[in-house]
Amino acid sequence: MNPLPFASGTVAFIGGGNMARSLIGGLVARGVPATSIRVAEPMAELRDSLARDFGIHAFTDNAIAAANATTWVLAVKPQVMRQVCEALAPAAQAARPLVVSIAAGITAAQLERWLGGGVAVVRTMPNTPALLGAGVTGMFANDRVDASQRTQAADLLEATGKTVWIEDEPRMDAVTAVSGSGPAYVFLLAEAMQAAGEAEGLSGEAARTLVQQTILGAARMLIENDEMPSELRRRVTSPGGTTQAALENFEAGGFRELVARAIHAATERGRQLSAAND
Ligand SMILES: NC(=O)C1=CN([C@@H]2O[C@H](COP(=O)(O)OP(=O)(O)OC[C@H]3O[C@@H](n4cnc5c(N)ncnc54)[C@H](OP(=O)(O)O)[C@@H]3O)[C@@H](O)[C@H]2O)C=CC1
Numbered sequence: 001m002n003p004l005p006f007a008s009g010t011v012a013f014i015g016g017g018n019m020a021r022s023l024i025g026g027l028v029a030r031g032v033p034a035t036s037i038r039v040a041e042p043m044a045e046l047r048d049s050l051a052r053d054f055g056i057h058a059f060t061d062n063a064i065a066a067a068n069a070t071t072w073v074l075a076v077k078p079q080v081m082r083q084v085c086e087a088l089a090p091a092a093q094a095a096r097p098l099v100v101s102i103a104a105g106i107t108a109a110q111l112e113r114w115l116g117g118g119v120a121v122v123r124t125m126p127n128t129p130a131l132l133g134a135g136v137t138g139m140f141a142n143d144r145v146d147a148s149q150r151t152q153a154a155d156l157l158e159a160t161g162k163t164v165w166i167e168d169e170p171r172m173d174a175v176t177a178v179s180g181s182g183p184a185y186v187f188l189l190a191e192a193m194q195a196a197g198e199a200e201g202l203s204g205e206a207a208r209t210l211v212q213q214t215i216l217g218a219a220r221m222l223i224e225n226d227e228m229p230s231e232l233r234r235r236v237t238s239p240g241g242t243t244q245a246a247l248e249n250f251e252a253g254g255f256r257e258l259v260a261r262a263i264h265a266a267t268e269r270g271r272q273l274s275a276a277n278d
């Protein structure tokens, strides 16, 4: 990873909800000075907790938070993005910041248009493990983004985990479906495994610890071994044993097709968000 990003700049988060909190927490934990991070957030409770937890400046007014910031991180919901951008357009035209969006679905061309045109936009898709420095972010740059701004954007997101550049923007909806939403799929699996363990007689506490450590251990094996997931799975599966009994049920229940269908639905939803909020 690169050293501290934006040593001489300021990052303004517009919207201080769940994903902004994860990114801000990741940046502060990585050593980015709190004085170089600002946030604009309408809800007082969220503003106060962001200021208290991370020592950053929190504002009610988007334009005030954005003033003189080198980078704007647009972290509002897709449904309000147009209104937020149009209100910031005069400031964007005057200051020409690097604009980083984390919104699902909303395209770089939409953002550029709503901000008045001619703006450098990096459309990204991070995920909430950013809070722990364990995030992954897909990134797409419009043709206004120069090489140093590409580095600037990558530095920002690399402070919270890995980054993957996507050159073909429509594929950003697939990134959203796989890794943006992905932590929720793992949490659903954790919920289901814990409930099933309890149904088999384990205490809640025991089931929780067993599930947590199993997912952590499996994730580490996926990352730290060179083997494909299928090979790692094979090594757990003794012929005629317990894993085989479980996996036969997953396959019979159409597990792979279900995952493919779910990820396709999320990808399509990303496309709809673009059209629905234009
Ligand atoms: N959550 C996730 O895991 C991920 C989310 N994203 C993207 O991040 C963005 C935010 O999502 P998420 O954090 O989940 O949503 P949240 O609702 O938690 O955060 C959005 C925040 O923006 C605030 N807000 C609303 N209107 C304005 C405005 N006009 N100006 C400034 N702030 C405003 C909201 O306040 P209020 O609640 O009062 O409306 C809210 O606190 C979305 O575009 C989403 O697609 C991307 C990757 C992962």
Ligand SMILES: O=C(O)[C@@H]1CCC=N1
Pocket (backbone or CB within 6 Å): 104, 176, 180, 181
């Ligand atoms: O659910 C959503 O729309 C956002 C984008 C990816 C994760 N959360």
